[in-house]
Amino acid sequence: MAEHKEEQSMMEKLSEKLHGDSSSSSSDSDDDKKGSSSSSAAAAMKAKIYRLFGRERPVHAVLGGGKPADLVLWRNKKISGGVLAGATAIWLLFEIMEYHLLTLVCHCLILSLAVLFLWSNASTFIHKSPPNIPEVKIPEDLTVNIALSLRYEINRGLATLREIGHGRDLKKFLIVIAGLWILSVLGSSCNFLTLFYIVFVALYTVPVLYEKYEDKIDAFGEKAEIELKKYYALFEEKCLSKIPKGPLKDKKH
Numbered sequence: 575m576a577e578h579k580e581e582q583s584m585m586e587k588l589s590e591k592l593h594g595d596s597s598s599s600s601s602d603s604d605d606d607k608k609g610s611s612s613s614s615a616a617a618a619m620k621a622k623i624y625r626l627f628g629r630e631r632p633v634h635a636v637l638g639g640g641k642p643a644d645l646v647l648w649r650n651k652k653i654s655g656g657v658l659a660g661a662t663a664i665w666l667l668f669e670i671m672e673y674h675l676l677t678l679v680c681h682c683l684i685l686s687l688a689v690l691f692l693w694s695n696a697s698t699f700i701h702k703s704p705p706n707i708p709e710v711k712i713p714e715d716l717t718v719n720i721a722l723s724l725r726y727e728i729n730r731g732l733a734t735l736r737e738i739g740h741g742r743d744l745k746k747f748l749i750v751i752a753g754l755w756i757l758s759v760l761g762s763s764c765n766f767l768t769l770f771y772i773v774f775v776a777l778y779t780v781p782v783l784y785e786k787y788e789d790k791i792d793a794f795g796e797k798a799e800i801e802l803k804k805y806y807a808l809f810e811e812k813c814l815s816k817i818p819k820g821p822l823k824d825k826k827h
Contacts, residue, residue, distance in 0.1 A: 623792070625788075625792055633647065633781055633784060633785045633788070634647060634785075637781060645657065646777060646778060646781050646782070647781055647782050647785060648778075648782050654778070657778075658775070658778055661771065661774055661775075662771075665767065665768070665771040668767055669765075669767055669768060669771075690705055690707065693705050734746070734750075735750075738750055745806075760772075
């Protein structure tokens with residue numbers, strides 16, 4: 575009888591262990607399901623977040639990455655501040671002090687050549703080594719890449735103008751006309767150097783501010799885009815729909 579009781583107790587312990595393992599495994603599976611569902615919900619919420627201009631990558635990647643993006647986004651504040659200070663000094667020199675570019679280049683060359691010439695000839699008298707003037711050459715790969723990039727952008731702009739001239743995209747036509755009109759207004763109120771400096775300062779301030787407050791700016795941009803779409807739909811319904819459209823695209827044979 576004692577052996578029979580021991581066998582029953584052993585069977586009860588084994589059954590308890592099996593039930594415990596199954597309950598723990600079921601709880602683990604439930605936890606995994608909950609974790610996967612929460613991660614999928616987080617991914618869905620992340621996908622629904624509005625980004626300005628349909629941006630899907632970080633601002634640093636949109637700007638091309640590397641050193642230019644680091645410079646614009648003020649990753650190194652000393653270098654970025656130095657570049658901005660240099661641009662400001664050049665603008666003040668030419669715009670406020672009314673200095674001329676050719677005069678500045680000639681004066682800088684005169685000063686640098688005079689210093690190097692005197693240093694080279696006086697090195698024997700002052701018992702110091704002559705200046706080490708590095709050999710500067712423009713690399714061929716760099717110039718070819720710049721030329722190819724410039725050619726691509728010019729061709730794309732010409733293709734856009736040709737498409738607008740055919741009257742196939744009214745929305746793009748209105749955007750280009752508005753942009754050219756804004757440029758003409760800015761060109762009449764300031765010269766090219768001031769306009770270039772304004773664009774340069776905007777390039778150095780807008781991306782870093784957007785990266786810092788991108789959530790608030792994206793939320794405001796989403797509301798603004800919804801309102802603009804409403805006004806554009808109303809304008810298209812009342813005005814644009816009455817304008818005769820241009821010829822359709824040529825059919826492919």
